Amino acid sequence: MQPIYGIRSTAAYYRLWVLDMASIREAKLYRYMEPPTNPSDLAWLAGILEGEGCFGHWPDNKGVRYPTISLLMTDRDIVERTAEYLGSRFYSAKPRHPSTKTLYRLVVNGAKAAKFMLALLPYVGERRSAKINGILRCWIGQQL
Numbered sequence: 650m651q652p653i654y655g656i657r658s659t660a661a662y663y664r665l666w667v668l669d670m671a672s673i674r675e676a677k678l679y680r681y682m683e684p685p686t687n688p689s690d691l692a693w694l695a696g697i698l699e700g701e702g703c704f705g706h707w708p709d710n711k712g713v714r715y716p717t718i719s720l721l722m723t724d725r726d727i728v729e730r731t732a733e734y735l736g737s738r739f740y741s742a743k744p745r746h747p748s749t750k751t752l753y754r755l756v757v758n759g760a761k762a763a764k765f766m767l768a769l770l771p772y773v774g775e776r777r778s779a780k781i782n783g784i785l786r787c788w789i790g791q792q793l
Contacts, residue, residue, distance in 0.1 A: 684734075684768035694734050694765075695772035697727060704766060704777060706784050707758060716762040716784050721754045728753040735765060763788060
């Protein structure tokens with residue numbers, strides 16, 4: 650079998666096909682949004698998301714669980730830069746008490762989040778890698 654795009658296994662072809670099929674259902678922005686290819690950008694993004702972010706899966710009203718990446722911080726510039734990399738918007742929440750800072754939040758769901766999780770996998774630690782693998786296995790299993 651001749652490798653296409655450097656992919657040699659049937660399982661890798663299948664995962665790529667599932668992600669591509671899922672992307673058709675996503676917003677048009679996803680088709681144009683790719684994870685950064687610069688290793689230093691991916692490492693920075695992985696560091697921020699591993700330290701301050703959350704990788705999970707979120708159920709919709711039909712019970713389907715979608716991969717989710719979220720970030721909640723008080724540093725607007727960091728959240729803004731992360732939102733640029735993820736092709737997402739971020740939101741601010743007014744503080745409950747006058748002495749606390751404004752919080753900024755961003756959330757990325759679905760195939761877009763799965764694509765970024767796959768790109769970040771080599772840059773995160775063992776615990777996060779196991780979490781991401783579990784999320785993606787669950788999501789791909791639901792796509793069958």
